Amino acid sequence: MPPSPDYAVDLADHYDDWFTPPTATTDATVALLDRLASTAPEGPMLELGIGTGRIALPLAARGRELHGIDAAKAMVEQLRAKSGGGDIAVSIGDFSDVQHEGRFAVIYVVNGTFFELTSQEAQIHCLTRAAARLLPGGLFVLDAHLPEVLAVGAGAGSQPVQTASGDPVTRTRRIHPTTQRYTSDYKVVHNGDVRHIRVAFRYASPGELDLMAATAGLRLRERFGGWSGVPFTDSSNYHVSVYELPA
Known part of the structure; x- marks a missing residue:
């Protein structure tokens, strides 16, 4: 993984404006992670x-003790500028x-960020390192698209x-099956200027x-069909997977 994705360096001051999911x-x-934390050590x-x-x-704000890691100092500076941001211990790095x-x-890792690790080796490395940092019975939580749904979305062209x-902002996804990768290309219009951002997964x-x-x-401890906590079924287009380190 590179030290920091380009968007995290160049667009930190606009990241919340352009890439924040709906409230x-x-x-x-937040609710599901808080509930899962209540079942962990x-x-x-x-x-x-x-x-x-x-x-x-x-x-x-719910009373959880939070720590974090991020490669982009510019993103962490945005965190620090927010109320309570100075109270979270953050390491800068991969x-x-x-x-x-x-x-x-x-x-935990959210918003598909785990898959910005663009090799199986890097993904296994992350999981292994995370397991070494978990308490016995601790949880590792991530969210992910289903490959089948990604393929359908890639065929739909640009989406708002x-x-x-x-x-x-529009997004175009392209699937690369030979490498098990996809790219998301974003076109952003801001103050009359057009910017292009590409993220690889x-x-x-x-x-x-x-x-x-x-x-x-x-x-695997459990798998949900989304952050709402609904069951994971054949009709799900997304999942949240909860892994446990055996006590």
Whole structure:
């Protein structure tokens, strides 16, 4: 993984405006992570790719002890500028190395960020390093698209993206099956200027994720059909997977 994606360096001051999911999505994510933390051993939580604190800050407001890792200092500066942002211990570096002091009850990564690790080796490395930082019985939580749904979306052309600022943003996804990767190209119109942002990902099926997690010493505890906590079924187009370090 590169030290920091270009968008995290160049667009940190606009990241919340252009790439923040709807408030309902954030609220559901925070609620589910808080509920999962209540079922884990007592201890702090660690967010990989903490960014501007969209999830960490409301979790901290609920009384959770939050820590984070991010490669982009510019993103962390945005976090620090927010109320409560100075109270979260953040390490600057590659989140896949999980280089942060202490052990944690819950380690999580949201918004598809785990898949910005664009090789199976890097993804297994992240899971293994996370397992080493978990308390016995601790949880590793991530969200993911289903490859089949990504393929359908890639065939639909450019799609509008809802933004907090109201600036027009469209996203085009392209699937690269030979490398098990996809790219998301964003076109943003801001103050009459057009900006292009490309983000690369490596996708994985739920079965491959389970196998990679098992290689790292983790086992699947439960899988939801989204952050709302609905069951994962054949009609789901997204999932939230919860892995556990056996006590």
